[in-house]
Amino acid sequence: MKQTLEVDEKIFQDAVRFYGNIFNLPPLASKIYSYLIFDFNKVGITFDEFVEVFSASKSSVSTSICLLLNIQLIVDLNKIDERKRYFFANDDYKKIRFEKIVQKMKDELKLMDELKKFRKIDHNEVDEKNEAYKELLNKSIINIQESLNKL
Structure with missing residues (x-):
């Protein structure tokens, strides 16, 4: 699986630092959230892509996603014809x-x-x-x- 989003590394690192501080997020959760803000077309990012892009364990990604969902920074969606969940930055953040x-x-x-x-x-x-x-x-x-x- 390749990375779906085009990401500017400097802006991404700045976003990770900023959102980590402002929302008091652990590093991986901050990376996931920052990655999602580059989803300008709102195609959604799957769990598997997070695991691959960040070379993180499934349990770590799962924990971070649960945290982000609980504090309403992200939302998820299941498409009718697929089992996969797609994650998006919450527009109401x-x-x-x-x-x-x-x-x-x-x-x-x-x-x-x-x-x-x-x-x-x-x-x-x-x-x-x-x-x-x-x-x-x-x-x-x-x-x-x-x-x-x-x-």
Whole structure:
């Protein structure tokens, strides 16, 4: 089996590093995901091609694919006339990524409110900085949500 996709090695390595860091992926999962972003025509990549292209064990590829499916970075499809599963980068990954960022900001706002209630003592200087930070978080949440609605 030959490699289905044309891949630029430098861009691929940059993508592996970037997505590995941004999504906290293990190396093989990052390679699989990065490889899939070169599937511009959405033909899909089979399990066997991943095994061959990355010279990895079937169990390692399987583990990485399961991880990527669970965190919704990839999707799979079974074609009617074939037993093979084809894997694709999830087109909604940007939306998913930013929804998680918004949720983390909301969680942080909630935690800050709980800490303020627990503290019970006014610290005007600290409160001013916290309020400015909360305002920044709230504005960022609104901005991101408005952009997400466009996706």
